[in-house]
Structure formats: structure tokens, C-alpha cells
Amino acid sequence: MESTAATPWYKRLHWQILLAMALGTVVGLLWGEQVAPKVGWLGTLFIRLLKMVIVPLIVTSIVSGVSAVGGGRSLGRLFGKTMGYYVLSSTLAILAGLAMVNLIKPGVGANIAGTETAAIPELSTPSSPVDLLLDIVPENVVAAAAKPNMLAMIFFSILLGMSIASLPDRPRDFLVELFESAFQAMMRLTSGVIRFAPLGVFGLITRVVGSSGLESFRALGLYMATIAFGLTFHLLITLPLLLLLLGRIRPRIHFRNMAEPMAMAFSTSSSGATLPVTLNAVENKVGVSNRISSFVLPMGATVNMDGTALYECAGVLFISQVLGVDLSIGQQAVVVVTALLASIGAAAVPSAGLVIIFIVLEAVNLRGPEVEVLVGAMLAVDRPLDMYRTVVNVFSDSCGAAIIARSEGETGVDERVAPPD
Numbered sequence: 001m002e003s004t005a006a007t008p009w010y011k012r013l014h015w016q017i018l019l020a021m022a023l024g025t026v027v028g029l030l031w032g033e034q035v036a037p038k039v040g041w042l043g044t045l046f047i048r049l050l051k052m053v054i055v056p057l058i059v060t061s062i063v064s065g066v067s068a069v070g071g072g073r074s075l076g077r078l079f080g081k082t083m084g085y086y087v088l089s090s091t092l093a094i095l096a097g098l099a100m101v102n103l104i105k106p107g108v109g110a111n112i113a114g115t116e117t118a119a120i121p122e123l124s125t126p127s128s129p130v131d132l133l134l135d136i137v138p139e140n141v142v143a144a145a146a147k148p149n150m151l152a153m154i155f156f157s158i159l160l161g162m163s164i165a166s167l168p169d170r171p172r173d174f175l176v177e178l179f180e181s182a183f184q185a186m187m188r189l190t191s192g193v194i195r196f197a198p199l200g201v202f203g204l205i206t207r208v209v210g211s212s213g214l215e216s217f218r219a220l221g222l223y224m225a226t227i228a229f230g231l232t233f234h235l236l237i238t239l240p241l242l243l244l245l246l247g248r249i250r251p252r253i254h255f256r257n258m259a260e261p262m263a264m265a266f267s268t269s270s271s272g273a274t275l276p277v278t279l280n281a282v283e284n285k286v287g288v289s290n291r292i293s294s295f296v297l298p299m300g301a302t303v304n305m306d307g308t309a310l311y312e313c314a315g316v317l318f319i320s321q322v323l324g325v326d327l328s329i330g331q332q333a334v335v336v337v338t339a340l341l342a343s344i345g346a347a348a349v350p351s352a353g354l355v356i357i358f359i360v361l362e363a364v365n366l367r368g369p370e371v372e373v374l375v376g377a378m379l380a381v382d383r384p385l386d387m388y389r390t391v392v393n394v395f396s397d398s399c400g401a402a403i404i405a406r407s408e409g410e411t412g413v414d415e416r417v418a419p420p421d
């Protein structure tokens with residue numbers, strides 16, 4: 001992500017997106033519906049580019065991540081504890097987002113770009129847990145990728161990564177390097193696509209404002225508040241409770257010891273860019289050994305994204321509310337499962353939430369031009385939420401390291417507030 005102080009402000013992506021949003025608002029207000037189709041194609045093209053990279057990006061990300069951290073019998077116990085914590089914390093984050101969006105209902109009654117009168121899509125979701133399990137296991141991986149059946153692709157990628165990790169050294173190292181190289185290539189391609197975000201946002205916002213005026217922004221403001229409340233609940237309530245109950249750690253001390261990485265996470269919007277600072281704080285201030293931190297934290301940067309998982313779930317429900325689609329408890333459960341599995345492959349991906357949300361939408365068959373317009377409108381206001389999500393992601397990783405260190409019998413973890421560097 002573009003966050004270095006040496007980069008001029010006008011070259012930073014988030015400022016370019018904000019300027020594109022402002023320009024699109026002005027153009028939409030001045031020329032209304034007559035200009036919407038003339039520039040709206042820019043947004044459609046951007047959304048198509050994003051969809052283009054989803055399947056190869058997720059497959060290479062998950063396979064490379066799981067295969068790299070899943071091997072070695074001596075690490076089996078540590079791997080199990082780490083994955084157990086990350087699944088637990090991500091699930092609790094998703095449930096917080098689910099509760100907030102059902103309580104606040106930010107999309108109910110909203111009319112963004114004429115979606116109020118849009119045709120309601122047919123939702124296809126499993127009728128039972130057995131059907132859900134059968135849907136997750138693909139008969140044909142190529143057909144699942146072409147559909148795309150993202151739950152099946154995620155499941156297959158996790159199994160493939162675990163299988164590669166169990167191979168003898170020579171073939172394992174070759175395949176790990178192959179998938180890691182493919183993942184780096186997909187990240188490079190995705191970064192190139194993201195560079196077109198300002199043009200895409202301009203086209204999408206012009207279409208939104210030209211079709212429905214400023215009324216769209218009331219719903220988007222309520223949507224932002226809903227996500228922010230969910231993230232705050234997870235950061236200040238859920239994670240401190242996990243520290244207390246699982247690690248017998250006082251949250252106040254951990255918060256103060258993690259102040260520097262949290263500030264870095266907010267400014268960079270990147271868990272990966274913050275990782276060196278996080279490692280330093282967790283080892284030298286929290287008091288976790290290098291054996292634990294060097295395993296848990298890089299793994300967290302690969303598979304643990306509490307904030308993003310919360311966003312995916314809440315964002316999909318917001319879109320369904322705007323469209324007037326009432327998701328049943330079973331359909332919301334599918335959203336929860338998909339958001340959890342999709343977040344495994346999202347951490348190292350630039351603008352992860354923007355790409356991964358299409359996976360969760362596909363799981364409940366929410367697709368079409370109206371859905372794409374809504375995703376684009378959410379992107380336009382996503383920068384501050386992305387910064388906050390990264391803080392939650394990094395803090396959750398550090399909580400996991402501290403809790404696992406305590407479970408491994410380490411002493412001195414978060415027993416005092418460390419002095420500043």
C-alpha cells in the first residue's frame with residue numbers, strides 16, 4: 001500500500017480515490033442521469049478486472065500460506081493452537097458484524113443508484129448442514145473455478161496446501177516455492193488492477209449520484225457507522241475478553257505495549273508492512289519469545305483477518321438490505337462460513353476486502369450490475385474503514401501471540417507496561 005512519507009499526497013491511492021469520489025459527485029449532480037451511462041462503463045470495467053483475479057489470487061494465496069506454515073511434526077501443537085485461536089477470533093468478529101448490521105439495518109429503505117426497483121436475485125443456498133458440506137466439496141475443481149464456487153475452491157486450496165506441507169523435503173520445497181512465486185505474480189497483477197481504482201470510483205460514483213442524488217450518502221454513512229461499531233466492539237470487548245479468559249492477561253497492559261504497532265497499522269493500512277514493528281513490540285515489550293512470535297505473527301499476516309472477515313459479512317448483508325433481499329438464518333450462516341474461509345487467503349492481498357467480498361456475494365448468489373454498483377459505492381468510502389480494520393487485524397495477531405505464549409508456559413508476558421524505545 002502507498003503510505004510512505006516521501007510519496008507526494010497527490011500520488012497516494014487513497015487521496016486519488018477521495019478526489020475521484022468528489023469529482024464523480026460533482027459531475028453526477030451537475031449532469032444527472034444523462035452523464036451516468038457515458039462514464040459508468042469505467043466502473044464496470046474496474047469491477048470486471050477485480051473479478052478476473054479472484055480465483056487465481058485466492059488459490060495461490062491459500063496454498064502458499066497453508067503449505068508454508070503447516071509442515072513439521074514439532075510444530076504440530078503450536079500450529080493447532082494458532083489456527084484454533086485465529087478461527088475463534090475471526091468467527092467472533094464475523095458474529096459481531098452480523099449482529100451490528102441486523103441491529104442497525106443500514107441498508108433498509110436505501111435507494112442507491114436505483115437499486116430499490118432492481119430485480120431481486122434468486123438466492124440459492126443449502127437447505128441443511130449436510131447440503132452445505134456437499135457444496136463445499138467439489139466434484140470437479142475446474143468446473144468449480146469456472147462457476148465460480150468459491151467455497152469449494154477455498155476448501156480445495158486448503159487441502160492442497162496441507163498435502164504439500166506433508167510431502168518430503170524436496171518436492172515440498174519445490175511446490176511451496178512454485179505457489180509462492182505464482183502468488184507474488186498475482187499480487188503484482190492485483191496491485192496493477194488496484195491502480196485503476198480512482199477511475200473506477202469516478203465512474204461508479206457518477207452513476208450513483210446521477211441516478212439517485214445525494215440520498216445515497218445517507219445510507220453509506222450509516223453503513224460506515226455500522227462497520228465502525230462492529231470493529232470497535234471486537235477491539236474493545238471481544239479481544240480483551242479473550243486475553244483475560246484464555247491468557248490471564250490484563251488488556252490495559254497489552255494495549256499500551258502494542259500502541260506503536262497499532263499506530264503503524266492505522267497509518268499504513270497494511271498488516272504486512274506493520275509486521276516488523278509488530279514483531280519488535282511483541283518480543284521486546286509484550287515479552288513473547290522469538291520461537292512463538294516468529295511463527296504466530298507471520299502466520300497471522302497470512303491467515304488471520306478479523307477486521308476484514310467482519311467487513312465481508314456486514315458488507316454482504318448491507319447489500320442484501322439495499323436490494324430488499326431478506327436473508328434467512330441459514331443464508332446468513334452461509335455468509336458467516338464463507339467470510340471465515342475467505343479471510344484465510346485475504347491477509348497479504350492489497351485491498352483484500354475489495355476483492356474478497358465478491359466471494360461471499362457469490363456464496364448467496366448476489367450478483368449483477370446493481371450489486372457491482374453497490375460494491376463500488378462501498379469502495380469509495382472504504383479508506384478510513386480499511387485503516388481501522390488493519391488495526392484490529394494487527395492487534396488480534398498480537399493477542400494470539402501473547403495467549404499462545406502463556407499456554408506454552410512462558411512467563412513475563414504482559415506483566416508490566418514496557419518503557420518507550
